[in-house]
Amino acid sequence: MFLSRRQFLKVSVGTVAAAAVADKVLALTALQPVIEVGNPLGDYPDRSWERVYHDQYRYDSSFTWVCSPNDTHACRVRAFVRNGVVMRVEQNYDHQTYEDLYGNRGTFAHNPRMCLKGFTFHRRVYGPYRLKGPLMRKGWKQWMDDGSPELTPETKRKYKFDSRFLDDMLRVSWDTAFTYAAKAMIIIATRYSGEAGARRLREQGYAPEMIEMMKGAGTRCFKHRAGMPVLGIIGKMGNTRMNGGINALLDSWIRKVSPDQAQGGRYWSNYTWHGDQNPSQPFWSGVQGSDIDLSDMRFSKLNTSWGKNFVENKMPEAHWKLECIERGARVVVITPEYNPTAYRADYWMPLRPQSDGALFMGAMKIIIDENMHDVDFLKQFTDAPILIRTDTLQYLDPRDVVPDYKFPDFSKSYSGRIQALKPQDVERLGGMMVWDLNKKQAVPLHREQVGWHYMNSG
Numbered sequence: 001m002f003l004s005r006r007q008f009l010k011v012s013v014g015t016v017a018a019a020a021v022a023d024k025v026l027a028l029t030a031l032q033p034v035i036e037v038g039n040p041l042g043d044y045p046d047r048s049w050e051r052v053y054h055d056q057y058r059y060d061s062s063f064t065w066v067c068s069p070n071d072t073h074a075c076r077v078r079a080f081v082r083n084g085v086v087m088r089v090e091q092n093y094d095h096q097t098y099e100d101l102y103g104n105r106g107t108f109a110h111n112p113r114m115c116l117k118g119f120t121f122h123r124r125v126y127g128p129y130r131l132k133g134p135l136m137r138k139g140w141k142q143w144m145d146d147g148s149p150e151l152t153p154e155t156k157r158k159y160k161f162d163s164r165f166l167d168d169m170l171r172v173s174w175d176t177a178f179t180y181a182a183k184a185m186i187i188i189a190t191r192y193s194g195e196a197g198a199r200r201l202r203e204q205g206y207a208p209e210m211i212e213m214m215k216g217a218g219t220r221c222f223k224h225r226a227g228m229p230v231l232g233i234i235g236k237m238g239n240t241r242m243n244g245g246i247n248a249l250l251d252s253w254i255r256k257v258s259p260d261q262a263q264g265g266r267y268w269s270n271y272t273w274h275g276d277q278n279p280s281q282p283f284w285s286g287v288q289g290s291d292i293d294l295s296d297m298r299f300s301k302l303n304t305s306w307g308k309n310f311v312e313n314k315m316p317e318a319h320w321k322l323e324c325i326e327r328g329a330r331v332v333v334i335t336p337e338y339n340p341t342a343y344r345a346d347y348w349m350p351l352r353p354q355s356d357g358a359l360f361m362g363a364m365k366i367i368i369d370e371n372m373h374d375v376d377f378l379k380q381f382t383d384a385p386i387l388i389r390t391d392t393l394q395y396l397d398p399r400d401v402v403p404d405y406k407f408p409d410f411s412k413s414y415s416g417r418i419q420a421l422k423p424q425d426v427e428r429l430g431g432m433m434v435w436d437l438n439k440k441q442a443v444p445l446h447r448e449q450v451g452w453h454y455m456n457s458g
């Protein structure tokens, strides 16, 4: 279509005028509120998106259990389940309901417990790294398949006994794992039985006392110990039966000995295994120790952590320590490293390794020099005057220096009646001596001379 200049201008002006009128109408319409909204939050057209947040905490059911993955804290916790999956784990805040057989109860102050490991436990349960079946080290399997050759430096290198961390782990079936474990038990128990086994152990540098306690049974090589969390079920019902029952059967089969001669393995508790049995434990003293209740810490005026990083290693108990700080206690931390417990302390004492003893002795000296000790208590319960041999670093035993020394008869006293110690046990435990200032000589001190017996012994 051809438009003259005049016609084009006419059309353009008309179009602009119409657009201007329409624009004005539209502009006025846009200024009108669409809907009257009194409370935007109350009338917001679509708030379903909020459900996403609300639903995060929705659950179908919940249950409590005692968390005990590999520590001794045993926090009581609650899991919340949705669609059959544990969504989150929280503390249950019910420690005040705990009661022992004698009716002693915890208090509200025991809450809260738990740590970040516990809070994320379900993630590990469902996580991709959870171990769901047996693994076997490739080099060890090869060693077994090759007939378990003697472990010389060369074979150790070949089968990576000296570099296990460089080896691969193979997924195997339970059948394979059990078969290889059983075969290995037979091989090891056979190899270390009898005189040939004792010779091997001597060549490997084991102490004569340890070899003597083998009693010729290779099964005594086996040390069984359940991990911390399974001391109950697996430890007492599984591992000890394996240790004392199956191993003894194996021994009777290998050495052809009668049931009364058969030897099981050795069951070690966690603490004997770790070597951190404290000196008040029955392992040492024969008397049941009384472990402290950490809740006592909140009442302390001077709170000392020696070698313990409370905040990081005793997580659910650390709040007792923090509470004693709130109550004005002085806190001392004696650790080589400046850890999260140390930076809460009034005094952090970084020790060089092997100097703990010197610090102990120095503290004892100051306490006694400045007369800050409880003399009556010390006279009854200290073991500080017990004489130590400088050559063996063992107690000086009366049998070492007193001709024909005989231990007292304990059969009718505490050691015999309560602790069930027989004369041979007393002989094995040995005796002690102290320096008698009146007689100016070393005199025997026996195991029942504690408390007022100790004080009255002169």
Ligand code: SF4
Pocket (backbone or CB within 6 Å): 067, 068, 069, 070, 071, 072, 073, 074, 075, 113, 114, 115, 116, 117, 118, 119, 315, 316
């Ligand atoms: S401290 Fe942590 S890991 Fe240990 S039992 Fe408590 S919640 Fe579980």
